Structures are given as structure tokens and as C-alpha cells.
Amino acid sequence: MEFDSDLSAYSFYLEYGKITWFAASKIACRRSKATLEWVEAKFACTRYGTKRKTDARNPRPCMKIDCKAMLHIKRRQNGKWLVENFVKEHNHELSPDNVHYFPCYRKIAAGDEHNISTLHSVGVKASKIFAALAKQYGGYQNIGFLEKDMRNLLDKQRRLELESGDAKAMLEYFTSMQQVNPDFFYAVDLDEEQRLRNVFWVDAKGREDYKIFGDVISFDTTYITNKYKMPFAPFIGVNNHFQSALLGCALLADETTSTFVWLMETWVRAMGGRAPDAILN
Structure with a gap:
């Protein structure tokens, strides 16, 4: 077979993988040393290759079992890409019922x-x-x-x-507050791409007030009043004069279980590890 470009060859192999029930990926490509143009590419089943040895305590799951299924193409002088080698057979069972779960085929139109x-x-x-x-x-x-x-x-x-500079300005402000008073506490939650998801902060007065008025706390995430439409979550206590005491604040990316687990664990850590007797929502 012949293709007009390496991208069209890759698209073809992805479609082939989808209808024959395996996940595909690009595993290698090579440039010409003389012209720096792409001249060679290899696409394969995602189970191609072998597991790497690692000393990590909790290594990520690895599905590689040295499957040899692949498509190898090379660029000719006329600019066309020709199939150099093709291996059809897999050394594992294929997944007709699960093919739509493979990341390479999941796309939001x-x-x-x-x-x-x-x-x-x-x-x-x-x-x-x-x-x-x-x-x-x-x-x-x-x-x-x-x-x-x-x-x-x-x-x-x-x-x-938040990438326009607001996140950076917020973190710089938190850093400056902590330099003024070391008891100022803040924490950030980053995603896999190291982008800001959630942030929590509490000042020194809030941490001191919690020691006295932290028996019963009000926690609410219905305050979506900021321009990002991100839930604003304040922790509120009541002092002996029946006045509200702010015991921490958070901006959240979502209201999922993992987000709330992170927030509650972070807040309790900021408060010296002591949980309240009750939380009102």
C-alpha cells in the first residue's frame, strides 16, 4: 500500500485497529540527516514492546507484552510513503467489547x-x-x-x-503573605499536566480561632460568584459572641469525590490534624 503522508498512514492504521479491536500508537519515526525531513515511521499495537524495570514504589500499570503487530512505512523520493513491513498477528486476545474505551479512539467532536x-x-x-x-x-x-x-x-x-496570569499572581500573593506571617497556610492541587486545579488557604487568625471555636463547622460550595464559575468553598465557625469566623477558603475545579477528599485532608492538616466534632452543609 502507498500513502500520501505519514499522517494519512497513521490514520489508516488507527482505523484498522478500531475495526479489528486493538489500540494503536506511533512508536518510532526517523528524519533524514541530510534534509531533516521525516523519512520513516512505525505504528504498532499499544502492547508492543516490553515492560521497563523501575524502582518506583507504586509503578503505573504496564500492558506491554511484546506484541509484534505493527505497520512500518518509508518515504520514497517521489514523496509517497510505502509500506515496508506489516505484522498482522497479535500475541494476545483482542477486545471487541472494549475497543471504544481505548484512549486512541476516544474523541469529543x-x-x-x-x-x-x-x-x-x-x-x-x-x-x-x-x-x-x-x-x-x-x-x-x-x-x-x-x-x-x-x-x-x-x-x-x-x-x-487561569493561564492568563491570574494563577501566578494568586500564588505570588500567597507566598508574600507567608513571608509576612509564617502561620499563613496555603496548598495547591495540580493535575497530571502540573496545572492548577484546586487551591486552599487560611490565615493565622483563622488557624488560632479554630483551636477555640472549631467544634462545629459550616462548609458550603454553593458560592459560585467568581468569574471562573469555580465553586468557592469557605469553612465557617462561630465565636462566643455568635459572630462568624472564617476558618479557611478554597477555590475548586469541580465537586467530585477526589476533590473533596483532597480539600478535607488539606484543611485538617492546616488545623493541626484535629477534625471538628460536626460539619454542617
């Missing part, structure tokens, strides 16, 4: 992305949006992406709004 963002901006929960998409496409397996992908899209949109 532009139209779906617009609808998801629009619905979420008016307060529709992600779970309900995904259920509506499943009904529209005739089943969850026909959507083309997972609910996790949709939630990542919404999270990414929030993070992108």
Missing part, C-alpha cells in the same frame, strides 16, 4: 464539545449531560468518549481561564 460547555455553563450536572448524550447516540458505547473525558474537558476549560 466539536459539536458535542460546544453542547457540553453550553449545558454546563447553565448549571446542568456532568452526569446528566452524559446521560442525555447516551440517549441521543443510542447507548453509552456509541458516544465515542467516556464521562471522564467530558469531565476532563470541563476541568481543562476552567484551567485555561
Whole structure:
């Protein structure tokens, strides 16, 4: 077979993998030393290769079992890409029922992305949006992406709004506050791409007040009044004059279980490890 470009060859191999029930990826490519143009590429089953030895305490799962299935192409002088080698056989069972879960085939179309963002901006929960998409496409397996992908899209949109310099300015302010008073506490939660997801802070007075008035705490995430539409979560106590005492604040990327676990663990750590007797929500 012959292709007009390496990208068209890769697209072909991805489509081939999808209809024959395996995940594919680009594993190698080579440039010409003389012209610096791409002249060679190799695409393969994602289970190609072997596991690397690691000293990590909790290594990531590795699915590589030295599968040899692959497509090897080379660029000719006329600019066309010709198949140099092709291995069809896999050394593992294929997955017709799970092929739509493979990351290489999961993609949110532009139209779906617009609808998801629009619905979420008016307060529709992600779970309900995904259920509506499943009904529209005739089943969850026909959507083309997972609910996790949709939630990542919404999270990414929030993070992108903070990249204009606001996140940097906020962290610089927290650092300066901590230099003025070492008892000022802040913590940030980063995603896999090292982008800011959640942030928590509490000043020295809030930490001192908690020691006295931290028996019962009010915690609420309904204050979505900032321009990023990110939940603002204050921790509120009441002093002996029945006045509110601010015991910490957080800006959250979402309201998932993992986010709340991070927030609560961080807040308790800021308060010396002592949890309150009760939390009102």
C-alpha cells in the first residue's frame, strides 16, 4: 500500500485497529540527516514492546507484552510513503467489547464539545449531560468518549481561564503573605499536566480561632460568584459572641469525590490534624 503522508498512514492504521479491536500508537519515526525531513515511521499495537524495570514504589500499570503487530512505512523520493513491513498477528486476545474505551479512539467532536460547555455553563450536572448524550447516540458505547473525558474537558476549560496570569499572581500573593506571617497556610492541587486545579488557604487568625471555636463547622460550595464559575468553598465557625469566623477558603475545579477528599485532608492538616466534632452543609 502507498500513502500520501505519514499522517494519512497513521490514520489508516488507527482505523484498522478500531475495526479489528486493538489500540494503536506511533512508536518510532526517523528524519533524514541530510534534509531533516521525516523519512520513516512505525505504528504498532499499544502492547508492543516490553515492560521497563523501575524502582518506583507504586509503578503505573504496564500492558506491554511484546506484541509484534505493527505497520512500518518509508518515504520514497517521489514523496509517497510505502509500506515496508506489516505484522498482522497479535500475541494476545483482542477486545471487541472494549475497543471504544481505548484512549486512541476516544474523541469529543466539536459539536458535542460546544453542547457540553453550553449545558454546563447553565448549571446542568456532568452526569446528566452524559446521560442525555447516551440517549441521543443510542447507548453509552456509541458516544465515542467516556464521562471522564467530558469531565476532563470541563476541568481543562476552567484551567485555561487561569493561564492568563491570574494563577501566578494568586500564588505570588500567597507566598508574600507567608513571608509576612509564617502561620499563613496555603496548598495547591495540580493535575497530571502540573496545572492548577484546586487551591486552599487560611490565615493565622483563622488557624488560632479554630483551636477555640472549631467544634462545629459550616462548609458550603454553593458560592459560585467568581468569574471562573469555580465553586468557592469557605469553612465557617462561630465565636462566643455568635459572630462568624472564617476558618479557611478554597477555590475548586469541580465537586467530585477526589476533590473533596483532597480539600478535607488539606484543611485538617492546616488545623493541626484535629477534625471538628460536626460539619454542617
